[in-house]
Amino acid sequence: MVMLPLQAEEIIASGQFYGTHHPTSGRALLVAHYGGSYEIRFEDFTSDDGPDIFIYLSTAQEQLSDAAFKNAENANLGPRKALTGEQSYALPEGVSPENFKSVAIWCRTYSVMFGAAALERP
Numbered sequence: 775m776v777m778l779p780l781q782a783e784e785i786i787a788s789g790q791f792y793g794t795h796h797p798t799s800g801r802a803l804l805v806a807h808y809g810g811s812y813e814i815r816f817e818d819f820t821s822d823d824g825p826d827i828f829i830y831l832s833t834a835q836e837q838l839s840d841a842a843f844k845n846a847e848n849a850n851l852g853p854r855k856a857l858t859g860e861q862s863y864a865l866p867e868g869v870s871p872e873n874f875k876s877v878a879i880w881c882r883t884y885s886v887m888f889g890a891a892a893l894e895r896p
Contacts, residue, residue, distance in 0.1 A: 783807045789891035796822040798889020802877045812865040814877055820858045826883040827854040829863050831874040840887050843878055
């Protein structure tokens with residue numbers, strides 16, 4: 775069970791992006807907000823362009839292959855907002871972060887992972 779933060783927001787997990795089929799870098803932060811909402815925040819993010827790119831939370835610990843993503847439980851956070859820079863993705867209502875261990879940048883058109891970040895909890 776994830777505890778609600780005592781402050782306005784609290785980073786409950788983070789990890790560095792790595793490229794799988796495309797260069798991807800930056801940092802992913804899983805942020806809990808007072809009141810019970812959550813978001814994934816990207817810092818210093820960079821990735822390649824491609825069609826139909828979406829952001830997913832995944833139960834896979836390390837997303838080193840497309841099969842790891844396909845064989846895991848994944849929560850769609852929506853289309854990627856930008857190729858570079860800071861951005862954030864709200865977890866949909868009812869999606870709790872406890873079981874998710876990574877975030878993936880996924881091309882739905884070609885079923886290819888651009889990059890991922892393991893979410894390490896302190």
